[in-house]
Amino acid sequence: MTPSSPSPRSPLAPQAPSPSPWSEPSGSDPAAEPPPVVPAQLSRPSATAGAPASAAAPHRVPRGPAAAPPAPAATVPTSPKSPATPPTSPARPGVRPERPRLVELRLSAFAGHRAVRFPLGPLTVFAGPSGCGKTNALRAYEALARLGGGAALAEVFPDPAGCVPDRARPDTQRRRGFRIGCTADGPEGLVRLDIAVQAEPELRIVGERLAAAGGPVLLETALRDPGRCSVQAAWHTAGSSPVTRAPLPDDLLGTALLPLHVAGKTDGQRQVLAAAEQMVVALRSVFACDPAPGRMRAAVPVGDGRLLRGCENLADVLWRTRTECGRRHAQLVSAVRAGCAGPVADVRAEPLGGGLLRAVLDRGDGPPTGFERLGDGELRYTALALVLLTGPGVLEVDPPGEVPAALRTLTVLADGLDRGLDVRQRAELLRLAARMCERGHIRFLGTVSDASWITGAGGLGEESGAAVADGITVVHLDA
Secondary structure, rough: OOOOOOOOOOOOOHHHOOOOOOOOOOOOOOOOOOOEEOOOOOOOOOOOOOOHHOOOOOOOOOOOOOOOOOOOOOOOOOOOOOOOOOOOOOOOOOOOOOOOOOEEEEEEEEEEEEEEEOOOOOOOEEEEEOOOOOOHHHHHHHHHHHHOOOOOOHOOOOOHHHHHHOOOOOOOOOOEEEEEEEEEEEOOEEEEEEEEEEEEEEEEEEEEEEOOOOOOEEEEEEOOOOOOEEEEEEEEEEOOOEEEEEEOOOOOHHHHHHHOOOOOOHHHHHHHHHHHHHHHHHHHHHEOOOOHHHHOOOOOOOOOOOOOOOOOOHHHHHHHHHHHHHHHHHHHHHHHHHHHHOOOOOOOOEOOOEEEEEEEEOOOOOOOEEHHHHHHHHHHHHHHHHHHHHHHHEEOOOOOOOHHHHOOOOEEEEOOOOOOOHHHHHHHHHHHHHHHHHHHEEEEEEEOOOHHHHHHOOOHHHHOOOOOOOEEEEEEEOO
């Protein structure tokens, strides 16, 4: 009998060892570092919009086997009003924030982005024309959040080939991939996470690094045997042995798995656990919102009252929230009154036959106006206002239940923030977002095609009669 050839993933298959995706390739420039994207800060700079200057250039993440070939770094023009450097220091020097939050998004090689770093503040807006990569930046943020929540790689990237950088050439083993990362600030200081993902021929994580800014590498993984469905992991121990090694799955984020493998007996192990917890808490509780007016006009059945991504079940959520929190509902009515045409006395849901609900505006002087009669801009505005005024208990998110509510932060992602909105609606929505972000329990990341109405050169102040709230981080991208 002739033996069959071993499967490419079989442990019996002869495979050349893969280098670590973090090892410096020969001929590369070790001094090269992805340039930061300098945001435009409105009025006073936000206290948490960027990382400290001392951590602005941590270790370089070089190209590995799963990454694309080197290419010129993406250039991101900044506003003439931008400061020379992004804000770097917290409001109270030496005091760490209690709520973990992301302060930087890195796209080393992802879709159309190469070697760029985006600072993130409490309220961040990516601005640029179609095709400049605004949606891909939000896509990378959401992917990191889902991986931090324990989602499998195939669920997070159903089309991994679309994440591979443009014109990326495969290596000698016909592999292509992408690299993304982020920095979280919190009680443990600045903590960096970088991952390298192989997209072809098989989807897998081939490298991951968790490190404290200015400190040791706390976790590092690398694909050593392509025939196995695992990566070799090493984490900081600082005990009788400096590191501990063990295999981890190649389809899950190792940082999220550390509490299952690290005992926490030494100071080094406790540092690893604290940094991993800070990163996971900062990543989770993300709600990507993209209201679909075409689906919001129809009646919906009574459900669990948790708002979906497309906001098509808005009537069901109004049916719940109007009775659960009168104060927040009153704020919603006030916001809708400011952004919708005609008088608005109430925003509510009314029951129909067969267990269905429809959302209506109560004008206060006659029959209510059903949402089926509202324009796309009014529907998107109302849905986004509701998202900002609620919390994880009302939105379809996965909050970290083991973390006290006082230490959680909900991050709202809104692609096409200005889509379908007139100048009054987008101004009122931005003010509402700024007011909610000031409280610290909500962070907002949106995209717009043109930021002139935010910076005042097109007239948020002129056309709406009021100034924009302080602390908005505007990141300008170019096609």
